[in-house]
Amino acid sequence: MSDESRHRRTAAVIPAAGRGVRLGPGAPKALRALNGTPMLVHAVRAMAASRAVSLVVVVAPPDGAREVKRLLDAHALPERTDYLVVPGGDSRQESVRLGLDALPDDITTVLVHDAARPLVPEETVDAVVAAVHGGSPAVVPALPLADTVKQVEPATGGEAEAVVATPDRATLRAVQTPQGFDRETLVRAHGTVTENVTDDASMVEQLGLRVVVVPGHEEAFKVTRPLDLVLAEAVLARRRATDGF
Numbered sequence: 643m644s645d646e647s648r649h650r651r652t653a654a655v656i657p658a659a660g661r662g663v664r665l666g667p668g669a670p671k672a673l674r675a676l677n678g679t680p681m682l683v684h685a686v687r688a689m690a691a692s693r694a695v696s697l698v699v700v701v702a703p704p705d706g707a708r709e710v711k712r713l714l715d716a717h718a719l720p721e722r723t724d725y726l727v728v729p730g731g732d733s734r735q736e737s738v739r740l741g742l743d744a745l746p747d748d749i750t751t752v753l754v755h756d757a758a759r760p761l762v763p764e765e766t767v768d769a770v771v772a773a774v775h776g777g778s779p780a781v782v783p784a785l786p787l788a789d790t791v792k793q794v795e796p797a798t799g800g801e802a803e804a805v806v807a808t809p810d811r812a813t814l815r816a817v818q819t820p821q822g823f824d825r826e827t828l829v830r831a832h833g834t835v836t837e838n839v840t841d842d843a844s845m846v847e848q849l850g851l852r853v854v855v856v857p858g859h860e861e862a863f864k865v866t867r868p869l870d871l872v873l874a875e876a877v878l879a880r881r882r883a884t885d886g887f
């Protein structure tokens with residue numbers, strides 16, 4: 643290990659404060675079970691599985707930090723990793739910022755990972771960390787698109803949406819998490835961009851900095867709608883059959 647990498651410390655911030663409206667009625671999405679274990683616990687384990695990650699900061703629903711702390715205490719997690727729980731905000735962006743505010747001074751690299759992507763494999767986490775440590779201030783895992791994408795004119799009334807353009811699919815990527823950042827860059831982005839955006843990397847893009855892509859993974863999909871729960875449980879069943887856990 644070089645002197646430089648010895649002094650790097652990586653934390654994962656997990657925004658988990660969303661309601662999960664698209665998943666339908668029930669507990670906050672991160673607290674819903676996948677094969678009997680809360681989605682959030684799967685996501686925390688996925689981050690802690692990477693030996694690069696020494697701290698996991700969970701951003702809980704605003705009134706649920708105590709419950710989330712109890713939940714983590716009740717589940718087996720790797721002991722070489724530290725865990726913190728902080729209350730979140732009204733938007734994903736605000737929740738991430740509150741997680742960043744809780745980081746100790748010695749953290750130099752930050753991963754931001756959706757609790758709603760509980761099954762991201764360790765190799766994807768490690769690839770993102772390696773790219774940040776290799777000198778990229780912002781890194782996103784992403785996959786090519788399977789579908790053709792249309793840009794539309796949003797309907798204002800009940801009329802059908804009109805197609806405006808068909809972007810070249812070869813130049814598009816579907817972006818996942820964890821997204822990885824040099825800490826100073828991400829903190830600056832959150833301190834600069836005030837408009838609401840859907841991911842952290844786009845805030846860094848707005849600073850005019852280069853964001854790079856590493857290969858994402860099919861199993862890093864986001865649990866958004868009810869069918870995604872079926873897929874997630876099928877992936878866990880396949881892992882149990884092939885790896886025994």
Ligand SMILES: Nc1ccn([C@@H]2O[C@H](COP(=O)(O)OP(=O)(O)OP(=O)(O)O)[C@@H](O)[C@H]2O)c(=O)n1
Nearest residue numbers: 657658659660661662663664732733737757758
């Ligand atoms: N105020 C918010 C909103 C979202 N998130 C988190 O951001 C991640 C990605 O958001 P998404 O999948 O959209 O989750 P929800 O906001 O819960 O989903 P929905 O839009 O269906 O309500 C999730 O892990 C979610 O918990 C958050 O920490 N704080």
Ligand SMILES: C[C@](O)(CO)[C@H](O)COP(=O)(O)O
Nearest residue numbers: 734756817818819840841864
């Ligand atoms: C961050 C993200 O997962 C990258 O694809 C995505 O933008 C989150 O979007 P959401 O609508 O808040 O789930």
